[in-house]
Amino acid sequence: MTNVSLPTSTWSQRFETALHPAIARFNASIGFDIQLIEYDLTGSQAHARMLAHTGIISPEEGEKLVSGLEQIRQEYREGKFTPGIEAEDVHFAVERRLTEIVGDVGKKLHTARSRNDQVGTDTRLYLRDQIQQIRVRVREFQSVLLSLAEQNVETLIPGYTHLQRAQPLSLAHHLLAYFEMSQRDWERLGEIYQRVNVSPLGSGALAGTTFPIDRHYTAQLLNFGGVYANSLDGVSDRDFAIEFLCAASLIMVHLSRLSEEVILWASEEFGFVTLKDSCSTGSSIMPQKKNPDVPELVRGKAGRVFGHLQGMLVLMKGLPLAYNKDLQEDKEALFDSVITVNSCLEAMTILLLEGIEFRTVRLQEAVNEDFSNATDVADYLAAKGVPFREAYNLVGKVVKTSLAQNKLLKDLTLEEWKALHPAFEPDIYEAIAPARVVAARNSHGGTGFDQVRQALKTAKARVGEG
Template identity: 65%
Template sequence: MRGPGRFDQPLDPLVAAFNASIGFDRELLPYDLAGSRAHVRMLTKVGLVTPQEGELLLGGLDRIEQEWQEGQFNPGVDQEDIHSAVENHLTQQLGAVGKKLHTARSRNDQVATDLRLYTLDHSGRIIGHLTTLMGVLLALAQKHVETLIPAYTHLQRAQPVSLAHHWLAYFEMFDRDRARLTDCIERMNILPLGSGALAGTTLPIDRAYTAALLGFRAPCENSLDGVSDRDFVVELLSALSLIMAHLSRLSEELILWSSREFGFIQLTDRCATGSSLMPQKKNPDVPELIRGKSGRVYGHLMGMLTVLKSLPLAYNKDLQEDKEPLFDTVRTVETCLEIMTLFLTEGFTLDTARLAQAVEEDYSNATDAADYLVRKGLPFREAYYIVGALVRSSLANGKLLKDLSLREWQTFHPLFEADIYEAISPKQVVSARNSYGGTGFAQVREALARAQARLG
């Protein structure tokens, strides 16, 4: 910010445009006004402005907010940033009284406060979006406890599981995301205002009062750290990057499931697009875009870490680069959470017949054949090799395990009896995995009840 006291030549227009943040930090206006209102009330309390001046300042801030909402307050590059724009506009309205708004504060502690108010607000909103998405996943799981789906390792069919168990795996991921954001909120909920430019102020301010007015749990302990700390931005970007990782993993599975090779889901017209050339195509653009946007969010995290990596104390103009990546990340994550919620709700239909077929057409019940022998006293590793040889033989003869005759089973070991067919049936394979946290139907129903309690 420049004034006639120190400078006698105008700023070069190119430098002015390069230096200004008004093009993007206007997103902070509601938080800047909230911080200014609290600051005015504190100044009034300690006697740095009179009650009458305080009322004039608060009324002026309310008018600026109304003008903003009505599209009448549109500051340009000449205002440099939203904080200066508010102060200048207030001074135009109130004259000398408007100049008292900036008493006992700097733009350094002001923007740090605005940014924390922004991150606190949007962290809460994102927790709300996560909770809604988790509710959709839980509803899907409740409908499909006994629907079976092949589960994979190395993208090779491994063992059948309850589809509810699969949905609940993503429920767990997003629940961890909620916990991470809650943890971030604890550390970002600290008030920098009152730190001044870097060293505090000589004026008799009451920082605890300002913190209470704005809902912060405490003022920051160190003024140098207060104006220069952006750890909370990095933490939030990191937590949001993990949300995007989880959304991207879910997107990848939905993309695979919608392909003809898998055929587990059919895309609805509501959430799919077509090809400009191939009339038969129905493309999963929604999950593909979510998957692609994860890279955008990761890039913002790395960019912010790079900005911070060699900054000396205290405030440096480099920190102006914290806002655009933060704002874009928050918008991207909020949009992706909303669109994934929509996609899970009405973007596809499940092909249950194809799923039922899929769990019958492979060797994912081989482990259960080995466990069958273990229950009859055979050491697991010995049972493992016996069933491995049995699978190799079955592949050579073009048969599935369920199609082998009892004599063929007993060729590999006499402990195999007629009940082997029930033991390797898909429903039994899933139902039998009744260890805590497993895919057994009883365990899944208990997990659903626990998940419902956590969601509530």
Template identity: 55%
Template sequence: MGKLWGGRFAKTTDKLVEDFHSSIHFDQRLYRQDILGSIAHATMLGEQGIITPAEADQIIAGLKELLAEIEAGKVQFDVAAEDIHMNIEKLLTEKIGAVGKKLHTARSRNDQVALDIRLYLREEIGQVKHLLLELIETLLELAQQHTETVMPGYTHLQRAQPITLAHHLLAYIAMFQRDVERLQDVLKRVNVCPLGSGALAGTTFPLNRERVAELLDFPAITMNSLDAVSDRDFAIEFCAAASLLMMHLSRFSEEIILWSSSEFAFIELDDAFSTGSSIMPQKKNPDVAELVRGKTGRVYGDLMALLTVMKGLPLAYNKDMQEDKEALFDAIDTVKGCLLVFTPMLATMKVREDNMRKAAQGGFTNATDLADYLAKKGVPFREAHEIVGKAVLYCVEQGKALEEVTLEEYRQMSPVFAEDLYEAISIDYCVQARQVPGGPAPAAVRIALQQVEKWLAASRQ
């Protein structure tokens, strides 16, 4: 069978060009979306009298049969047919005869591929969102177990102030909540039906575009045929949202890697989510977290690839745009793969609460609280800051912690110090006193966790 577009050509396509030009080896994953879109298109053609109802029924029956055969693994796609769209049409025509050639009436591969990608991405966004919600639920459960687990908070990777593990985990929950919301926002622009835009200028056939949109569960249709076939903003936007999501996973991975090291020893990863060394018998490596951190660069690259492909293209469709799929598919696959393994890694890790607390008690994490103590007694904060800075220097020189300095020693630094300073700088008090909304105090954290529970319930509806 010759090319479906071969009427204009006197020569056959060179084999090198055929292989270079073909996209079937990667766009075949769109087979279901292509068939569902074609069923909706054929239904509308029959209803509009563009083809007869009997022809429409024959095409639809053939497409459904073909879908079942593909899913049963009975179909071999042909590189010579170039892409999934022409493969489906070729296979349909072989199955039902010449009537199959009427399927492409009032349609171009340009609006067809735009439809298929939107249908595919719409489904994948739903799956990524589901995986994200599973991750957030796992983090929520972990945080609920550790509202009283004290650990150091860091700035510049230096111990800064005492917080709780639950508070730390809530920071990542907040990041992943934003990722869910971004995906929902991207979906608004994905969920628009471009079919009926033709190659670039619509068609003279009396199409009912709204009917196709209804059949495919699109809430709206595109309103400019040029833009509809040449727009890939929605794919770029997804890759941007995916890049932010991967950045959040990568930051978390970095902390998992640090925390699982002997230097921190805050957690121990489950054996099922760790690997060993081929030469060093003692090693237990956080390879899952390291791979997630590394794969983040792939998704960034996918985003940059799409931006670069699109940056110089005139309207409307150009063959460059065939390069959109591999980048988009890779971003989707990478994000889903990372989420699938990241969540159970967190769910199975062991928290070393004793080591976290011990670390929070070192590094003068209660120094700010000592300065606040003076400020609450009327000392201007800048003066209080200087006094406590000198107290810390004294402790460094004497090898003491702030709570080990005697009251007499403190009074030499400032007469404002009194016996109640020791309560003010106890690690537990330092955490519990930070009850501002969004703070690390167990009471504030529990309120935040309740809000996450409500958000999760609403997001699953």
């Protein structure tokens, strides 16, 4: 099927001439809002059914409209409906093609509807689907995290604060921290879905309509949870889009934080993971290198989603009620953010599943070669009745002395320990062994192995429920 041409003006007889060609190109959104076509067709079919249901048009006319719209859907899927810039936007393109198919009855489709409530409906239908798809991606990401965690409950990894060695951790505990972040992402998207799932259809241009429409009927047909209570708000609200971009930004924050850690872990300085060939690239001039492209790209792509959020906030901050052409700019931000979040979730899931391997021997060496067990020496003394602050200061001196002697705490003799404080006994060595240090932190939510196993069980149940 070939593209059809527009009449001299898309608008009413109020206009005598067509747009300047450059302005027509500047004004057109068909280049990107064609992505909404399936949602536009679905929304229009619901509107046509409502017009027939309320007697605004005849049942026969309603069926002709619904059938014609379905034909356009098939033409689009088969690549036969490819409107160009002359159509301006997807809504006009559909209406014009519909009129070609069903004749003058096609001109009745826009009865009791404005492009303002139409585009709002399309956008919500689109975003509703995308949120559900992203939540599936989050669950896939979580499943890989849980699988890795289950394999590494008793694998130790240095824990950091200020990027300085702090205390040893179960690697599973570290991974489960990202599970918790992504669980909040999954829940947050579900909450936002409820606010996306509200129908503006029937709000008209801004003030409703004089026709006896049934907004609840179209909302029911489109599986919306309700309708906007105020027509002005219905056509001008983009809070739902901003909320989605906030959620998308937080997903990217979490993925970017994990990416940064993987990048550090893969460096020679850390050496905690090995990058596999399937998820890394080389250098064009340095043959020895293996680059962490996946986490670097995820870290970089976070910025574009943040930018879309900022752009949307700036877009909305000065808009008077109701609809303004500025709102055309919300589409590309949403489309690109959806694509970016989906691709980054997929890439990070693959990276964790088959792109990295934890070097357990190196990790064990790492937790054996520092003073991250110093707090446990203080805890040891405190458990024997020494005031914690006194114990804390004493251990600080021990660390200072050990550093001067190029020793670790495990290297001190029992005589040296007793010289520091008579409360020290032979069991001090067991108390400061890395595995014991980790296992002992068995408070709820802690890194103790028993707690981590319980956390894994709980996490699996949460994923199973979703």
